[in-house]
Amino acid sequence: MENLIWLIPVLPLVGFLVLGLGARTLPKSIASVLGCTTIFTGFILTLLLGSGVMSHGSVEQSIGTWVATASWSVNFGFLVDPLSWMMMLVITGVGALIHVYSAGYMHDDERHNYFFAYLNLFVFFMLLLVMGNNYLLLFSGWEGVGLCSYLLIGFWFNVDEYNEAAKKAFVMNRIGDLGFLLGLFLLLNTFGALDYKGIFGGDLLSHAPQGVITAITLLFIVGAAGKSAQIPLYTWLPDAMAGPTPVSALIHAATMVTAGIYLVLRSIHLFELAPFSLEVLTYLGLATSIFAATIGLKQNDIKKVLAYSTVSQLGLMFFALGLGAYTAAFFHLVTHAFFKALLFLSAGSVIHGLGGEQDIRKMGNLRKVLPVTFIVFAIGTLAIAGIPPFSGFFSKDQILLAAYGHSPLLFALGLFASLLTVYYMFRMFFLVFYGNSRTDHHTLDHAHESPLSMTAPLGILAALSLGGGLLNVPAIFGGGDWLQHFLEPVIGKVEEAHISASMEWTLMAIVVGLVLVVIFWAYRNYAVQKQVPGAEADEVGMGRILNHKYYVDEIYTAVFVKPAQQLSEFVGDVLDADFLDGLVNGVGRFTTGVGKVIRKIQEGTVGFYLFIFAFGILLLLVLELFF
Amino acid sequence: MIPIIILSVAGVLSMFIGAFKWKKAALPVVLLTGLAALVANFLPENRSEVPQYSGMIQFDGFAVNFSGVLILVTLLILVLSRRYYKDAAEHLGDIYALFLFSLVGGIIMVASNNLVMFFVGIEILSIPLYILAASERNNLLSNEAGLKYFLLGSFITVFLLLGTVLVYGITGSFEFDKIYAFLEQSGGSIPVLLRMGILLIIITFIFKISAAPFHFWSPDVYQGSPAVIMAFMATVAKTAAFGGFLRFINYAIAPVSEMYAPIIAVLAGLTMTVGNLMALNQTNLKRLLAFSSIANAGYVLLALVQLGDNSNSSVLYYLLVYSIANVLTIGVYLTAKETTGLDNIEGLRGLYKSNPPLAFCLALAMLSLAGIPPLAGFVGKYAIFADAMQHGQLVLVIIAALNSAIGIFYYFRVMMMAFQTQEEFPKAIPHVVGYSAVLIVCILALLGLGIMPNLVLGVFK
Amino acid sequence: MTETIRMVPLEHYIILSLIIFSIGAMGVLLRRNMIVVFMSIELMLNAVNLLAVAFSSFRGDAAGQVFVFFVMVVAAAEVALGLAIMMMIFRNIRSIDINQLNQLKW
């Protein structure tokens, strides 16, 4: 089995090639089956790898050299350790489900086959990202998923707005990538290697100066902020909702955006040597979490709400990472993958059912029309809210506990962020499924529950959202912290702040209590009082600011984009064309100009020439005589 | 000496043929005798490493090689002249005779070993040229050219004579050897009058090679003269003048190089710059070539600043290549002029479309003049630059290099005209015997000498 | 004989011929009449001849005087040619002003 590791990423690649090249000839049914099969096979293979991982700690396979220079080299090598194995499971597992779901969701799209091709390609890159045994492969996957994200956001490319969103995503990612890349260079310079074994294997780390390590990790954070949509590079993610909903689920919720978390976890030994970077992570994550959550309060697009929630949850994960609660962060990553995928997909189901409607103000009271969706959506929302025994409860709880271990203030802020999340999630939930139906009749008549290919994955994901918490049941519930032990070979044993069991119970109670209060509050507002958010123009004060997302996009445009454009125009038109080229042309023109002037000396009358000759001779004579 | 005799006789013969109105025979006779002279020139009997005729003349390697170039180029031009004169000229025999006489003058210049001989040579070279320049009697431009050339030429001749007499007066001899010996003896301190004499002689050469500031005659004269005669002036006369100059420096005044070197260096830089700058905006092809010839004179002067082992061969090579490129250009120009009637470079417009080979000829000539490898013009420039560099003339070489860049501008402008493919060039170019042969010879020479420059560069070894 | 020659120092001959030479040069520059210009050139040639003969006599070397013959030959040839050119031009433009012909320029 260990020799077939390479098959796991290569299968989707093959899938991509076949689907891509045959996009116009393959029937849709075959294409979707093929697309799902490659991923599902990958999932099976990953599962089969499990025993190896459990018994050996990690399995590795190299299939050849990629880059070799005199001082360092990098292989096409795959490393499956607990961390990447879990990631692979999520990617192939959730990925397979979403593929299946897509078969239904995209069934009527004329470019259905391309969609599957791109999804397969994405999975390939994502697997490359997590499976590579070196940073260069990680970076390759990193860039590759960015590319797929670009392709899929702009999947419907005849809409210019979508194209802009796609471009924005790619470019913002690239900004982060540059930071990452610089970090890699520094890493390479410091350690002379890019493969994990080379860097972490020896005792190189202990010799490296702390300043350098801090610099490396900070640069990595820049990269992670780009990919995982953290402040200040988060603005692309909400826009990325332009893509088809399965894409949002797979890429912009479950997998790609968590690559930043993966990167930090992968480099955790570096981060541990750089407390400042960890601190940065903490506050960055926290800030993002709160910031995004507040925006989420006032969004009316079903996918946008989910997008901000994703940003917020990712912030929470970084928060956890910064606090040293690595397992909690990763745990949350996994559970988040489940319930956020679920949420997106069920949102997709809603959209699908309503023929493309995304505005929650135009929904309402859909629980009868879309019963299955309603249930799974409810599960997802409860999971994200952190109601026991849903998976979100366990993971979020561990994060908050870790925060408390650091300082009560952090705990409070973290709690605040998650309460905001609870509020806007339930706001959305109630607006969609409760209250009065605000859908126009025409749409409502055609509204329908989604086909089985879509609901089945929803069901499975719902089950996972429900039971995902079992992965790491904490001791106080009689669990064994399985995930934590499983990950220990990778992230090491972390000294967690010691909190007494009673304290733990208390905190848990507070959290759950407050969550319930907030849910009730939302229920009162939107299910009972049947409030409906008004038109955007009517918003005032804070509401207006939140609705406009703090005007961040506008600020970016004014501060970065516009000046850059103007600079570009200035440089291109004035500096380049007028000045530099003018200089070159000027030399030419000057020379010909001189030629034009001095040719007049050739005046035409022989008398004048005689004069010149006479004076020329005189001059030479004088020079010869007296000098 | 033999070629001088053959050519003089041939000249007289040609006159008689002309006088008997037997025009058709003139050119073949002239060409055959010219060929004979060329062969004779390289016969061992013609060579002599010691001065002959009481030290008047010396057909050593230098003289033979330069004479060879002179005769060869003259022959090429004579063949071309058939395209120009076809049937028109009433004095065809006389004109050919004048060509030959002038050539004789040139050979005397490059072979002379005595200032008197030298003076006679210069005059034999120049006087036929004055006549040839003015030979289109009814063409005012030709009149003007003749007048200017004559007036300025004789004005300068007077200075040559003054210089000669001053040199004679101080050294007591006209012979190069004795002058050389005198200068060597006197060491650093040369009498002022002698210096002035030498300077005046140098000035004459500066005039004859049309270098600044005594270049003013050449654009006007070249433009006004009939095209083949212009070609002759730009090539044979110039080569002869340079040959004479080189000989004078080599054999007579080499010991006082520190005296003349700075002057030549400054004038070289000045000449190439002036020539190139003034050529930039020219549209008349002959005038443009005149300025180009001024600029080229500047480059060659570079080699004269400090003579080294390779200087003679570099100069010879350069002049040969330059002459051939000029002949080629004029050859193409003759056709263009005949077809379009235009004197300026516009007359070449669209040549490529109707007559690709001619356009390529022009292109090769221009590329060679511009000094683009692998054509011979490049090797010529290289040889001279390398030579100058070896003698530490770095600044001058850089000036020359930048000047070559300016040169490219106008050479390419001419070439560009031929390759304006959207234009149609008028058709119908009647075939003239020998014309294509000359062009082919020129092309082969430009390519061949570019790839195997040692054919010429090695002759002084 | 030598004494006769030496009565006047060579310097004086030189100065004299240089003065005449300069006058000739001045004439070339001063006059627009072609024929006078030619004459000025003849004058300059004569100055050179005088110099040559003076050198020759003072040196007691005949070569200088032989050289004078060659100068005369050339002078004669040039005059003949010059006058021919002048005739030709006069026929064409009815003028012998040297600056009249100035079509060739720039």
Add this chain to the structure above:
Amino acid sequence: MLTSILLFLPILGGLLLLLAKGSQAKWISFALSLVCGGISIAMCAGFDPQLGMQFVAELPWLPNLGISYHVGVDGISLVLVLLTNLLCPVIFWSTFKQNPEHPGLHYGMLLIMQGAMTGVFVSLDIFLYYIFWELALIPAYFLVLLYGAFERNRIAMKFFLYTLVGSLLMLVAIIYLSQQNSPASFDIYDIYGVRLTPNAQLLVLLAFMSAYAIKIPIFPFHTWQPDTYTSASSGTTMMLSGIMLKMGLYSIIRWVLPIVPGAVAANQNWMIWIIVIGVAYASLIAVQQKDLKRLFAYASIAHVGLIAAGILTMTESGLQGSLLQMLSHGINAVGLFYVCAILSDRKGTNDIAALGGIRRLAPWFATAYFVVLLGTVALPLTNGFVGEFLLLSALFQKSWVWSLVAGSGVILGAVYMLKSYQGVMLGKENNGTFADLDNQEKGVFLPIVIAIVVFGLLPSLITHLSGPAIEQLLQQINQAIQAN
């Protein structure tokens, strides 16, 4: 022997073609270039990276001047020989459709250019090298002059003159170098043996770099380039950007670094500063270009600037990366300009604003364009990545700021490339129809796309050829610096 065939086959063939008429010219030239491609592959197969110079031919040419016919390849030049001779058939093939006027002239010139460029890469005598250097320029000039789209007289002249000014200064330096040996010698090993004073080194460096900076072109000497690339026909532009500018980059490696390593080391600071600023500068300009070809032209300036900067770091990864990137840039440039060619064939314009929505109509074309684009923005696993990574890391080794500034060019690269793609291929269909690639066009793109992927996955194909040569070169440089 193989080297000489590779040199003279295309040059002689080209000369003959110049005089030929009729349309067989293109087939003849294509066949000849294919043969050359085959030969270059054969050379590659017979090449042992450990052995240094191979396929050497040496004949006395002008012994009295110290000039000989001396050619051969080492790992570094072999890469460029491969690039030239494998790309040329593709380029020739790509122009078939345009049916240029005077095919004999067109293809003859292309062939001569191919031979001359190969000559630049294989010459081991600096005089010979200079001759090929200039020889390559003449056909380029004629191609721009005869087949340019607009203002061709002016543009061709500027192109030629500007590049030549630099070359002439280089010629002066070459003469100077040759005369440091007594008797003068132009042989590479004698030139390498020359020891110069620091001042002389600096002057020689400046003279050489003036030629190369203009040829490559490096900011601020680039202003001839956008016009020339935009006006020239696509085949010409491909030759110019795909191969010709590599002459300059290669020459820095072959002639500048080993001859004046001390001066490079002393002056690399400001030189690299200028270059990396130029990278950002060109990228910035590219962002707002409205003409696709012009945009690619500026992109090219940015890309080659990075290569030049990498070379000047004189580090192993810089040199290795530069070679990889030269190769990739050649491949990608051909692809990009072929995109332009197809667009102007079909739509008669390269104006981005006038195009759009082509992707739906022509998926194959869109795919090919996109793959080339990916290579250009250096996406990992495409050919552009490894080279760019190595180059940036080489810059980083010297100063992180350079890496950052040059890296900002990478970001802008994504911006302008995607912008161009979006403008041309995406969005609303502007008008009418757009035929997808036919087989001939696919035949052009196929090798390009394959190369993009293959070299992305297996850069070692190149690095194992050039690695030992680069190491040896660096050793030589370091010894020279220490000796000073």
Add this chain to the structure above:
Amino acid sequence: MEQIIFYALAFVAIVFSALTVGSRNAMYSVLYLIVTFFAMAGFYLLLSAEFVAIVHIIVYAGAIMVLFLFTVMMLNLNAPLLLPRALLVRILAVIAGGSFALVLIAALGKAAHFTPVAPGASQAVGTVNVLGKMLFNEFLLPFELTSVLFIATMVGVVVLTKKEE
């Protein structure tokens, strides 16, 4: 005695050459020039170059000046035909000529030691005998070649001035 003759002749020569170039009328110029030539012949005699003196009279006064006179008369060139040159030009011309004299003479003055003359040189170099021998021995070749010069000139004059048929 010789000195007096020299200075008198020098005076004549200078004055008449100045008149030659200064006269407005070409006819007068020719006549003044003839006078100058005779003065020149006087110098030759003073320098014991009798043969040169005779040839000089024959060639210059006899042939060349007749040619000039003939041309002047034939073309009937009179004063009004000729425009005087601008004042500036005239001043410049005078300056140029004057500077020539000054510079050349200054050069003479600068010559610290002036010993071109071989003492005790042979006598009577100006005789026909000596000159003839030299001309037909040492200078035979240039002498012969001047024939080419003359033929060329002759042809030239014919080419340029012969009336067209």
